[in-house]
Amino acid sequence: MQLEKYAIDEHNHQLLKNHQRNFEHVAADVKELDTVISKLKAFNIAIPSWALGTGGTRFGRFSGGGEPRSLEEKLEDVGVIHALNRSSNSISLHIPWDIPDNAQAIKALATQLGLHFDAVNSNTFQDQASQKHSYKFGSLHHVDKEVRQQAIQHNIEVIKYGVELGSKALSVWLSDGSNFPGQLNFRGAFQNTLESLQEIYGTLPNDWKVWVEYKPYEPNFYSTTIGDWGQSYLLASKLGPKASTLVDLGHHLNGTNIEQIVSILLMEGKLAGFHFNDSKYGDDDLTVGSINPYQLFLIFNELVEGMDARNMNHATDIGWMIDASHNVKDPIEDLLQSVQAIKIAYAQALLVDKKALQAAQLNNDVALAQEILQAAYRTDVRPLIAQASLLMGGALDPIKAYRKLNVRDSLIKERGVNTVATGL
Amino acid sequence: MQLEKYAIDEHNHQLLKNHQRNFEHVAADVKELDTVISKLKAFNIAIPSWALGTGGTRFGRFSGGGEPRSLEEKLEDVGVIHALNRSSNSISLHIPWDIPDNAQAIKALATQLGLHFDAVNSNTFQDQASQKHSYKFGSLHHVDKEVRQQAIQHNIEVIKYGVELGSKALSVWLSDGSNFPGQLNFRGAFQNTLESLQEIYGTLPNDWKVWVEYKPYEPNFYSTTIGDWGQSYLLASKLGPKASTLVDLGHHLNGTNIEQIVSILLMEGKLAGFHFNDSKYGDDDLTVGSINPYQLFLIFNELVEGMDARNMNHATDIGWMIDASHNVKDPIEDLLQSVQAIKIAYAQALLVDKKALQAAQLNNDVALAQEILQAAYRTDVRPLIAQASLLMGGALDPIKAYRKLNVRDSLIKERGVNTVATGL
Amino acid sequence: MQLEKYAIDEHNHQLLKNHQRNFEHVAADVKELDTVISKLKAFNIAIPSWALGTGGTRFGRFSGGGEPRSLEEKLEDVGVIHALNRSSNSISLHIPWDIPDNAQAIKALATQLGLHFDAVNSNTFQDQASQKHSYKFGSLHHVDKEVRQQAIQHNIEVIKYGVELGSKALSVWLSDGSNFPGQLNFRGAFQNTLESLQEIYGTLPNDWKVWVEYKPYEPNFYSTTIGDWGQSYLLASKLGPKASTLVDLGHHLNGTNIEQIVSILLMEGKLAGFHFNDSKYGDDDLTVGSINPYQLFLIFNELVEGMDARNMNHATDIGWMIDASHNVKDPIEDLLQSVQAIKIAYAQALLVDKKALQAAQLNNDVALAQEILQAAYRTDVRPLIAQASLLMGGALDPIKAYRKLNVRDSLIKERGVNTVATGL
């Protein structure tokens, strides 16, 4: 299924007058309006292929209807999202869930939908029917060299698929860890992981990167071998310039100051990018911005400041991706809400009066620094997002348009009610 | 020091045109504008006497200048705050820090400043030079009956001071607890606390309430005898209808769903009120709304919904108070920021489309429910707050006015640079 | 498969001399040795039927071999455990996973194995193929009366199965909650839950109890409708004397003082019992005593003290059950380790010098109180456990015996390698 542009335009038409009024109001106070709108137009967040189906927990999974049954249908879903918000022009695949039978045909479909392929993800946290060795006790960190080799070869294969599709990065999340004290020799596990990654690193094409994700716990509940940013950074440093650290917002202990980590990784040239989501307890994988939108803004404030300080291109020099699990919402609606929340945080960060903030910091004028940040945060920037979307041919209000156009009904008609997409 | 109304008016005059434009813009979309503005005008948050000086930590305290040296000067500071925001018409005293030598004179000064006296707070977490028994091992829960009696008598004395000043509630926060396993018999500690509170309860005037605060840890680091809302509720139930539970936002373990607790206490008729602050780790006592403003909004969303369901008066049927520690900001600025953040959250909650939300809930339309909440939250309600303040004779932008009017300089001139107010 | 007593005796024989030496050494310092041994002999912990297979996480499940394929085989596994440790004389069933086709035959098999049936558990956190309404948005708290009725009828049916088997309690864990702010009206959810429970309560046989479990999060990640002990207590109070609160050790926020909650629930006569496990982060469901054995000891210290104060029978007046998930261990070994850890904590608690502890508490002699507790905790009580097991006909070292007797190999031979027991 693909959305027709005229349908979106028609829906926009009904909202346009009101939008115009709101946009003009907020725009009047934005200093560099054109720059802000340009940056918002250029900003895209990749959609993970596994987030297009209904997610579950260890207690169960309640599927929705019309879930994509194939890679092609996943691309179509991302096409729908991108048509609506003009900010989701790529998809991140997960191997083996998304092995393309015909890479050329898949690339052609993507191009037709205005999409390209973001980082490819390997999976060594589950056993596949065909595989020889089990990952029950880990993969790249495994005590058994043969298991490590199997996992290394899998990653190399994932790169190969990525190359065919035009991806430029391998994203590695390892669930390797332990459930009980004594289970692992931490040092051995770290060294094995390093050596395995080095072997994978050696096969990276010249223009490729490898992104090393970290996570403190789950699915292992005593230790994770790449458990925090420090361990990921250590590995990335030893690997070399193509390696850097991927930050998943949900992969932190309660209370972690994520924005400070982001700032430091940026400073060290080792920030690969993000897996966006939100959480209240652990890796809850909730819709971005649904629990603590101010934290998201603070992260973007560090990003804008830090990237500008290094003359980086906001749109392309960092990997932006959503990684959430949509257990009780229509996955497409959830993704639309997530992208919207990210763009709102980004727009608010662009509105921060940097000069004034810097001056307040140099004066230790803490109350003023907070006023400056919150002045940007409290601004209703939704009309700026809507304007950028409109200029790119997207919907003024993507969720409303999605509902108005009965997209889910069409998908159910096309694919059926009892569908289960690959994923968690 | 007292602020002259014409000075505030003059400052407003310069911001008025811009305010008018902003107010009209947001007001156009507010359904029951008059009701919202009326409620904002009626809304007041009490200022605690101990928050007018610079706070400290166990590692040190860095005092500021011009801190109030007496109860009279504390009243004057609250007078300044109230003159600026018209939302802080009461002060909450802390005995023995604020024992009034001459209650009549103090009441007269308060009346002149447009203030009255909120709940009075007892202190049994510190030893006073004059007292016979130490509270090193607790007060109302103490194993020694004589220590308990001393603490009971102190609370009764606090009520007496409160009666003289026109307060209507005793607020009890006990630091009683233990630092090590084995130190306490939990059951004995609970029973002693209950009996002590019953004795205090028996002396409450007819129109008084007692508010029982809870806190999981600090200054005791293994257990607190009134450690969570369940324990406070249990005590309040056993005490009787005059007793209820006070919620300090910082007094929860990481991850606690505070808004759910608020909803349940309201439902059971046992929600006394709030000590507002914000925190990232523990009882950090930071400026309200400085860390997680969305959580504050969610709490107010429960309050508005729950109070309306019980036909309660928003302004008066719940105790609203700030309880923060201003370690690196001018205390008055910090309090102005806190009150502003509370009013913003309240205004946003008033804007929630309750009917639509209820319908979404009954349909399990989770994405829509989120859209409805966030539509209110993302609205820039600052002009509504400013308008309510303006109509009450306050400042459009209280912090800006405070700075423009050089209030702190005047206070320092009057009181000196090296001043240390009583408090933590 | 059933273990022959002579095989266990034979294995014991090899360890006996060493055991004797160790037992005599520790026994010499135990004041009321006979009482302690009697209590240890009488102590049993129920085994949950769903813990006999390999557990998983949302990321995957790595099954083991020889898992029980039927209720009969689950009983046999518990029989093996009980034969080895003589402390697991009951099984807790989970409906619909364990619906007995022929209750009489199942009861006969249990009796033959020396087992009986502990509390029965309902399941409304998953959808069954046959059911009309989905529990995607909850069960007893659901906004739709028909869904609530379906869940109520399921619980009533579970009671019926329990009656047939001789159970005396219904254990209710509700996953009902919400993933996002706005999804639920907390008050409505609580009231619906209460009314649903009241209807179930009304059908309880005279000699039955209902145990109400609480949990802060997972599988819902914003709120759980019975989220903490306070909410469970509130429901249990409103329900009546047959209702009380079940404590699962993993169902608390980080830092919760569980032993204090246990003490208070005991004091109020509302402690139903336990689901034992251990955890480092959330509801990790790890082997009991594998992460923080001192906390387990502190809980038992409260239990022994509190039950003695109410003249309760340690063995029978509280529901003792394991609830863990064995993702990387042989489930039977994990259960043997868990039971052993519980008995160790219990034995240590029995060794606490209560009189001396009480005296230290009354003197606020904190250092001495700690010395007294830790003197008991640091004692190597394993020989006491072994002695009690020996006297009851069990193994001196259950895990060693289990391995020596090649039980798992026999089970795999009997049942096959690729077996998946019902459970999570």
Next chain:
Amino acid sequence: MQLEKYAIDEHNHQLLKNHQRNFEHVAADVKELDTVISKLKAFNIAIPSWALGTGGTRFGRFSGGGEPRSLEEKLEDVGVIHALNRSSNSISLHIPWDIPDNAQAIKALATQLGLHFDAVNSNTFQDQASQKHSYKFGSLHHVDKEVRQQAIQHNIEVIKYGVELGSKALSVWLSDGSNFPGQLNFRGAFQNTLESLQEIYGTLPNDWKVWVEYKPYEPNFYSTTIGDWGQSYLLASKLGPKASTLVDLGHHLNGTNIEQIVSILLMEGKLAGFHFNDSKYGDDDLTVGSINPYQLFLIFNELVEGMDARNMNHATDIGWMIDASHNVKDPIEDLLQSVQAIKIAYAQALLVDKKALQAAQLNNDVALAQEILQAAYRTDVRPLIAQASLLMGGALDPIKAYRKLNVRDSLIKERGVNTVATGL
């Protein structure tokens, strides 16, 4: 005051027979008994000068009697501790609290007591009356170069005092951080800290080290500039081989796997040493081993394994120090309990069957690995500690001896009841 050896011997005499019996029992099962006893004899933990007085919280401080009023008296208190446990042969000073007027005399006193001087600690988290610039907004990270210089010079001065006394390391804990979003530029703060440390590093004598401590929060409640091990490691790497990371057990977010961090720092050659304490919530600074003794054992298990792998000397190649706050106990008793708990954990770690553990790990035999660890942990090693103490001339039961000898009474007689030692 100094303890006479004959008094300790006399007290030992009464316990000797029972000790002999216990020692022989446990010794029979220890494989390399002589080695274990030798290592226990050689093991010493430094006592911080500031822990000899009663600590407090921001809510108050309840002093005890007989607290040391001078550096000399602090040395004497450590002398008492060391005489009793023969495991506390050094003191760690804190400048400016402990500036020695006469270094030679102080050294002579120390030598007489069998003590030497461990790492010296700088203090830039408080303002001293004499200092020109305030540390209200930080020290080595400060935006103002003059403040940084003042703090740098202070650290250099601390090294100078240390050199005079024979110390070999500077221990730096910075409270530098921020309370509110926007207050700091994280990158600037990090760079300033690095440059300041580089200047200090440049002045280190050849045989000196600098230990960089980290802490996530408190006294700042939004960010700390050296907030976690990764940030400390980054600084230590950039500084050079004399710099490494100091681990304070209380300086971690809830749930942090500290033993894994220890293992990795050891592997990288960047583990400076420890500040031992215990905690349930944050930096609670409780007696070592009073909350989670199993975690302490797991840390020592990593230490023994990792140090052996690098052929390090357990006794001298790592800095061992207590850092706790004794709010409700006699400080000397608390320190005796802490040292005892550390030695117990160390002895248990020495008893772990490393070969068997390694084999279990290589087989992914998780249950067995746990059995091996817990077999060591569950062993009652107190007689081994007592034996080592006895052989060194210390007390079999230091706390009992301390009480029997009425040390506190003597100290109160000598120094008075109303004494307040320097410290927090």
